Amino acid sequence: MKLVFCGTPEFAVPTLKAVVAAGHEVALVLTQPDRAVGRTQEMHAPPVKRLALELAIPVVQPEKIKTNQELRSQLEGIAPDAILIVAYGRIIPQWMLDLPPLGNINLHGSLLPKYRGAAPIQWAVAEGESITGVTTMRIDAGLDTGDMLLAKAVPIALEETSVDLFQSLAEVGAELMLETLRGLADGSIVPQPQNHSLATLAPILKREDGAIDFTGTASRIHARWRGFQPWPGAYTTLRGKKFLVHRMRLTDEHTSQPAGTLLVHGDELRVSCGDGSVLAWDEVQLEGKRRMNAAEFLRGYQVVTGELVGL
Structure with missing residues (x-):
């Protein structure tokens, strides 16, 4: 033709x-x-x-x-x-x-x-x-x-x-x-x-689509992060600054902590989500800083279990 x-x-x-x-x-x-x-x-x-x-x-x-x-x-x-x-x-x-x-x-x-x-x-x-x-x-x-x-x-x-x-x-x-x-x-x-x-709609992506809603389950948050690569990705706030999550994964863990609570397990950084589900965050970046793996971030910022994100 x-x-x-x-x-x-x-x-x-x-x-x-x-x-x-x-x-x-x-x-x-x-x-x-x-x-x-x-x-x-x-x-x-x-x-x-x-x-x-x-x-x-x-x-x-x-x-x-x-x-x-x-x-x-x-x-x-x-x-x-x-x-x-x-x-x-x-x-x-x-x-x-x-x-x-x-x-x-x-x-x-x-x-x-x-x-x-x-x-x-x-x-x-x-x-x-x-x-x-x-x-x-x-x-x-x-x-x-x-x-x-x-x-x-x-x-x-x-x-x-x-x-x-x-x-x-x-x-x-x-x-x-x-x-x-x-x-x-x-x-x-x-x-x-x-x-x-x-029919369902798939509108053009906006920056705010990457904002993490911790009332959603870990599976839902993980799916949105996978879908919104490379942009707008997934982000929240920590200590008043934008906090990017570059890599995350699902876990089998469950918690009674409120959604949006950070959970520190040795060198692992995790967060509570909806229905008590838990995500592991493997690579993160605080506004103005470089990307870091979870262990490096925890050592540098003295994060402890119970600190909240998304405030």
Whole structure:
């Protein structure tokens, strides 16, 4: 097929690689503009742009799409069979939806209609799901509401973070996109409308999503920490300062201490959570200080059982 590919982050890279390796003609790549990163504000190209340049595929990086007549004329001149959308990060305008005969095919990082929105992978982990997956769908004017084409389930391991899951779903998604293109080409795919009554939302992450609510169980807090990697992570306050928890794990311990109470066991730092459950904190960071393992932190700050966090 002749295709236009729209994508930006690392998650989209395996799909672009796969469609090119399968012999499809990617006539153009759309990706977001280069962005200034870090303290030096050095400009960085998106991962999809870097791959497209390696593959000698023309790249455009429009700031706006809806009223971009130059881009519209360019895509109409290409006349693609389909437009592929993988984590592009832009709303697709109606003129673009109407252009290719096979539609705008999106690879979404969940089993729709669950977890529609900007952060489906993170929220699936944060909500403690044991299974998620990827779905190919035809984009319509709504938010991830279009007809589904194919889906593949993927298990979530108990210790798996959203960073781990991004990598595995990206690879599974690339294969699913190839399967989808084959099915569209031979007419074997029957698009299925979503059951909108089963939809859940996965909104864009905010800094406050990382704030630890100690009334939740250890399992819930641990799931949210795994889901919100690398950002916004998990944090609370200790002695009036922000306190980051970089690594945590579940324990079998139970306590009668109030939620948010620190528990010191030798070189181990633990905290009481909802229903008497207990989390171990293996790597922490007090505001203005460097990251430390629990033993080093306990030696440096003389923390004792009974001290409270989150006040």
